[in-house]
Amino acid sequence: MKINNLLSVFAPKDVKFLPLLNEASEVLTNSAELLKQLFESQEEVVRTDLCKQIKNEELKGDKVTGRVFKALNETFITPFDREDIYELTEEIDDSIDAINRAAHKVLLYDPHRLPSCTAILSDIVREATIEVRSAVGELSNLKKTDDQFRKHCREIKQLEEKADGVYEEGIITLFKEEKDILELIKLKEIIQELEKSANKINNIGKVLKAILVKYA
Amino acid sequence: MKINNLLSVFAPKDVKFLPLLNEASEVLTNSAELLKQLFESQEEVVRTDLCKQIKNEELKGDKVTGRVFKALNETFITPFDREDIYELTEEIDDSIDAINRAAHKVLLYDPHRLPSCTAILSDIVREATIEVRSAVGELSNLKKTDDQFRKHCREIKQLEEKADGVYEEGIITLFKEEKDILELIKLKEIIQELEKSANKINNIGKVLKAILVKYA
Amino acid sequence: MKINNLLSVFAPKDVKFLPLLNEASEVLTNSAELLKQLFESQEEVVRTDLCKQIKNEELKGDKVTGRVFKALNETFITPFDREDIYELTEEIDDSIDAINRAAHKVLLYDPHRLPSCTAILSDIVREATIEVRSAVGELSNLKKTDDQFRKHCREIKQLEEKADGVYEEGIITLFKEEKDILELIKLKEIIQELEKSANKINNIGKVLKAILVKYA
Numbered sequence: 001m002k003i004n005n006l007l008s009v010f011a012p013k014d015v016k017f018l019p020l021l022n023e024a025s026e027v028l029t030n031s032a033e034l035l036k037q038l039f040e041s042q043e044e045v046v047r048t049d050l051c052k053q054i055k056n057e058e059l060k061g062d063k064v065t066g067r068v069f070k071a072l073n074e075t076f077i078t079p080f081d082r083e084d085i086y087e088l089t090e091e092i093d094d095s096i097d098a099i100n101r102a103a104h105k106v107l108l109y110d111p112h113r114l115p116s117c118t119a120i121l122s123d124i125v126r127e128a129t130i131e132v133r134s135a136v137g138e139l140s141n142l143k144k145t146d147d148q149f150r151k152h153c154r155e156i157k158q159l160e161e162k163a164d165g166v167y168e169e170g171i172i173t174l175f176k177e178e179k180d181i182l183e184l185i186k187l188k189e190i191i192q193e194l195e196k197s198a199n200k201i202n203n204i205g206k207v208l209k210a211i212l213v214k215y216a
Numbered sequence: 217m218k219i220n221n222l223l224s225v226f227a228p229k230d231v232k233f234l235p236l237l238n239e240a241s242e243v244l245t246n247s248a249e250l251l252k253q254l255f256e257s258q259e260e261v262v263r264t265d266l267c268k269q270i271k272n273e274e275l276k277g278d279k280v281t282g283r284v285f286k287a288l289n290e291t292f293i294t295p296f297d298r299e300d301i302y303e304l305t306e307e308i309d310d311s312i313d314a315i316n317r318a319a320h321k322v323l324l325y326d327p328h329r330l331p332s333c334t335a336i337l338s339d340i341v342r343e344a345t346i347e348v349r350s351a352v353g354e355l356s357n358l359k360k361t362d363d364q365f366r367k368h369c370r371e372i373k374q375l376e377e378k379a380d381g382v383y384e385e386g387i388i389t390l391f392k393e394e395k396d397i398l399e400l401i402k403l404k405e406i407i408q409e410l411e412k413s414a415n416k417i418n419n420i421g422k423v424l425k426a427i428l429v430k431y432a
Numbered sequence: 433m434k435i436n437n438l439l440s441v442f443a444p445k446d447v448k449f450l451p452l453l454n455e456a457s458e459v460l461t462n463s464a465e466l467l468k469q470l471f472e473s474q475e476e477v478v479r480t481d482l483c484k485q486i487k488n489e490e491l492k493g494d495k496v497t498g499r500v501f502k503a504l505n506e507t508f509i510t511p512f513d514r515e516d517i518y519e520l521t522e523e524i525d526d527s528i529d530a531i532n533r534a535a536h537k538v539l540l541y542d543p544h545r546l547p548s549c550t551a552i553l554s555d556i557v558r559e560a561t562i563e564v565r566s567a568v569g570e571l572s573n574l575k576k577t578d579d580q581f582r583k584h585c586r587e588i589k590q591l592e593e594k595a596d597g598v599y600e601e602g603i604i605t606l607f608k609e610e611k612d613i614l615e616l617i618k619l620k621e622i623i624q625e626l627e628k629s630a631n632k633i634n635n636i637g638k639v640l641k642a643i644l645v646k647y648a
Contacts, residue, residue, distance in 0.1 A: 066426065066429070069426060070426075070429060070430070073297070073430055081505070108384055108387055108388065109387075109391070168540055171540060171541075172540070175541070175614060175618070181397055181613055181614075182391060182397070182400075184614075184617075185400075185401070185404075185617070186391075188617075210498070210501060210502075213498070213502055214502070214505055282642070282645075285642060286642075286645060286646070289513070289646055324600055324603060324604065325603075325607070397613055398607060398613075398616075401616075401617070401620075402607070
């Protein structure tokens, strides 16, 4: 790691990893945008289509992840420590997977209704992915503009806390009001998947903050 | 990593890691075979015995994993990058754990019946582990026979997709037909554990494919 | 890693990592003590307060984890292999998170009663964290006192097996006796979170044993 730091002084401007990381966070943002549309839609045919599109994004994400790992294997000098690039990529990939799972549970369970907390949660998830994309976009000049970067990290954390509150409220309401037990089982799982998505995106934020501490 | 690649030209034929990886995938295949028998059996005494045998395989798997990690720590030159051996071993270990959990849930919940999807899923899991074992067996001469290796990786992926379909069908049927809500809760969790097992084995396939990309 | 081993002969007595690891396991033990109190308490206001205290411990744990990772990045020679310090820290952090989740589920679901298995499980978790703290405390002179260390590792494993038994008994009783299905769903998840906590602490034990194999 020290070696990497020393060498990085001489490293040419990275043209390999940062574009790939930007691409991965673009896929993440797209997935989250589609997820939000899915939770706002009432028509099953629209939902099915959105779910397919999210699955496609997930496959795209898998490919980008594969390209990052391949590039890591072929490159000696990286713009950040190898493990940071590795972890960042993995957390983004995990987040895309979580979004895909949340979307898929809606189709699989086909509940009679979607409680309002699901639309709110998916919108918070969407907002958080936009912050992630912005922060990743700042990685190329972290030393100059760490103010912006810091702000995005803070936003990600605040959105996670907001999601936590909405999740709790949603679960409490569900147990109080839902009289159909099958419906309750289905909706509980869907709401939990959304909360997991928010959680995973917050994990990306943690990795970003760790990178900030090291390099800014 | 580059150092590893350079040195590996001079590395003697590996007699340490490949046998251990073969051993680990043998344990995996045995667990899956027992799991399939468990989901086909009707008698509780037989199930209990199969469950114990699966637990034994899991303990065996833990030991092999420990030996791989110890060997990694003591060896400078490895036949593949350290992290590939590490990850492959971990994913195999995770898959064995998942199979053990699925088996154990049957004993713990003791449902009145096992829906047909559980027997089908456990059979797909078994088939996938056989492909894993075959692929791991090819690792020793990846450069010459990558055709076979590629075929096994493709099979693993296709089996996972098949498992996905069976899982969905199974969950939808369960929610439609099971009137006993306790039974539904139990069976949902058992089916989900089987799907997780299939998923974990697909993760092994992903690591294998990543190795192929690097070395073949 | 070999380099690390060679250099460690000359390494001054560690004054950086071992204190941080001790601090992390102190946070873990505190969380578990509070968790036990929570499962013994009947009053909601007390529970809410304990839950807040556990959340505070979790935040403290996050900070210690961050400091370990930062220190790893800045230090070339470490008392143990980097990955061992990394993994040990992560497993402790994961265990604290699991305890926090278990506590939080009680507040979120607010069940009518807490079955006796939850108090027993949380007490086993507490005992196991004390063993972890003792074992981590022995890391500084592993070569001289590996007997004590070995004993703590064995205890952690035995407590996990004990937890497994209590968990199973608890789940079986719950499905037999709980007639209120909402209550059953809530309690099942709370009991499962406790079992996960015990599991996570056992993972710390596995890392500790792996360190023992390497260095004692």
